[in-house]
Amino acid sequence: MLAWAVWQPQAADPPSSELKAAQKLDVNKCARCHRRYQPSAYTQADWELWMDKMGRKSKLRPEQTDLLKRYPELLRREEGSLPAQPRKKGKQ
Numbered sequence: 539m540l541a542w543a544v545w546q547p548q549a550a551d552p553p554s555s556e557l558k559a560a561q562k563l564d565v566n567k568c569a570r571c572h573r574r575y576q577p578s579a580y581t582q583a584d585w586e587l588w589m590d591k592m593g594r595k596s597k598l599r600p601e602q603t604d605l606l607k608r609y610p611e612l613l614r615r616e617e618g619s620l621p622a623q624p625r626k627k628g629k630q
């Protein structure tokens with residue numbers, strides 16, 4: 539779990555705060571060039587290739603790129619593990 543270890547500041551937080559961090563990067567860094575792409579539309583391998591490329595375009599730190607590589611997994615985990623929490627539609 540190297541990525542987890544590298545992501546020190548958030549290491550003690552619940553997974554949902556990692557998801558929030560990923561979403562924040564997506565909105566702040568990625569959406570200034572194009573719409574927000576759905577990670578679920580890609581295979582994990584394809585997504586990771588794109589993140590290597592897009593991480594460079596966005597000048598992300600390596601740990602931020604790693605976090606976004608796990609974005610699909612974080613989204614799936616959130617959807618599966620928090621059935622009681624209503625998902626907000628629209629603005630985030």
Ligand code: HEC
Pocket residue numbers: 563564567568569570571572575588592593595596598606
């Ligand atoms: C400097 C502008 C720029 C930034 C910042 C940027 N992108 Fe991109 N992105 C592009 C361009 C241009 C393409 C078209 C493909 C290419 O680069 O060849 C693209 C393509 C993509 C694709 C593939 C789309 C397809 O055709 O399926 C994904 C996914 C993606 N970006 C995600 C991201 C994410 C996530 C971030 C934030 C980490 C990001 N991008 C940041 C410019 C940018």
